[in-house]
Every structure is written in C-alpha cells, then in structure tokens.
Amino acid sequence: MPIQNPVFNLAKAHSSAHRRRLYFIYHRLSELDCAHSYTLTVEQFRAHVSVFSETRQLDCSFLSEVTFDDGHISNLNLALPILQAHHLTAKFFVTVGWIGRRAGYLGWQDLMALRDSGQKIGAHGWSHRFLNRCSDEDLGRELLESRRVLEDKLGIEVTSMACPGGRYDQRVLSACRAAGYRHVYTSIPRTEPFSECFLVGRVNVRSDMGTEQIRQLNSPGGKLLSRLRRQYFAKNIAKTLLTDRIYDRLWWMFAGNGAETEGDP
Ligand SMILES: [Zn+2]
Numbered sequence: 001m002p003i004q005n006p007v008f009n010l011a012k013a014h015s016s017a018h019r020r021r022l023y024f025i026y027h028r029l030s031e032l033d034c035a036h037s038y039t040l041t042v043e044q045f046r047a048h049v050s051v052f053s054e055t056r057q058l059d060c061s062f063l064s065e066v067t068f069d070d071g072h073i074s075n076l077n078l079a080l081p082i083l084q085a086h087h088l089t090a091k092f093f094v095t096v097g098w099i100g101r102r103a104g105y106l107g108w109q110d111l112m113a114l115r116d117s118g119q120k121i122g123a124h125g126w127s128h129r130f131l132n133r134c135s136d137e138d139l140g141r142e143l144l145e146s147r148r149v150l151e152d153k154l155g156i157e158v159t160s161m162a163c164p165g166g167r168y169d170q171r172v173l174s175a176c177r178a179a180g181y182r183h184v185y186t187s188i189p190r191t192e193p194f195s196e197c198f199l200v201g202r203v204n205v206r207s208d209m210g211t212e213q214i215r216q217l218n219s220p221g222g223k224l225l226s227r228l229r230r231q232y233f234a235k236n237i238a239k240t241l242l243t244d245r246i247y248d249r250l251w252w253m254f255a256g257n258g259a260e261t262e263g264d265p
Contacts, residue, residue: 020191022062022218023202028072029079037206046082047211053086055218062191062218066090067202069124069162071098071106076114093124093162096146108153115154122160123147130167143179159183189228
C-alpha cells in the first residue's frame, strides 16, 4: 500500500478547490451491445471512467463527476466495481417507488450495498413522473415522500434530487426547497463551481459518446460542451412550441427508443 503524503494531498485538495466540475449522467450498463440510446456497454463505461480518472489528475481539466439516474440494477452489478477500481465516488439518483418493486431495478439490499461502499444516494422522484406536470399535491409525494422513505430505510440524510426527464420550472424548484432538498440536478450541459450549487447542470451521456468526446468535454475551451448546451436550449424551445407530450412522442419515435426506457428526451 503506498504511503500517503499529507502535504502533497493537502496541496492537491487545495488546487482541486479552484477547479470547475463537470457532472455526467449515466443510466444503465449492459454486458452486450444494446440499441437503447442511454445504455452503455461495460467496456464503454470502463473507458469513460479511465478518462475521468486520468483527467481528474490534471489541473488544466474540469473535475469530472459521475451520476446515475433511475436506479437500474446494473448500477450496482456492473458500474460499482469499475468505480471502485478507480477509487471514484458517484451519486446514484433512484426512483423511490420502483425500489424492490420493478424488475431490473435496485432493491433495498442493493441500495444498502451501494451506501456501504461509500457511494452517494439521492432521490429521483417517487414514480418518475415529470415534476412540471404534477399537481401541488402530487409534488409532495414525488419530492417529500421519496426523501423520507430513502432516509428512513437507509439511515442517511438525502439532500439531493435529480428531476426525472430533466423537467422542472420555478414551481418545482420552490417545492424542492420546501421538501428539504439543498441541491437539484438537471440536464443542462454546463460546468459548475467546485462548491455544489442549488441547481446543478449535467451532461447526459448517450451510448454513441466515445472517449474522445469525453476528453473534449473535460477540456476548458472545448466547443462540444457549448454545442450540447445550444442543442439543449433548442430542444427546450421545441418542447414549449410542441407541448411536452407531442415532443416526447416524436423523440421516442425518431431516437429508436423502446417504451421501457427512462432516458432524458
Ligand atoms: Zn430518469
């Protein structure tokens, strides 16, 4: 076991504190190739994590952070060993109403294993309904009930949540604050300051995103992140003009996604 140098570690921690972070959203992994836009193979994820591990050592790069949405079983079985091999801690946002009830998703024992391995856990609503479409009453269940159940069952403080489908508005954000969340994760592709803000942007990782793109995204001044941001705002305009429901139907049709997918259109 290498001897840790406290002076070096302190200096490294100090230099990290000035770096901006870039959060990435993953959904699920598969051992085999899969047509779903948000399912990466284990080898693709391993390659991405190697880039994160490498660029985290470089002061000239953003500090990349890994997050997972939905709570798919592959987060534990396939992603955790890779994260652990690189000493990385990720944040897992789970859809609380699916825990132990939906085939292919994490159960409570699985979440306890993630918790015990030092990974972070946050909420992703109760039923994965888009929060901007919920009534005030339904928002209570989606936000407050999901936090309370996670905290009771896992004995941890839950202060972060990720909006299903990346959908939110000012009413949703006020409800998040009222439900006790200090950080709300979105899918706005942008970097963040070192200290976690209330609204946190993230890059949604698709299965066609290679390591070269991951490297570009991690480089300050790279054009890819601004391009993804422009696409994000263009999609938001399309959602407003077409209404969310019609937009979603078109997205699933043209992106070749099945009805069981939970990605972020
Ligand atoms: Zn989701």
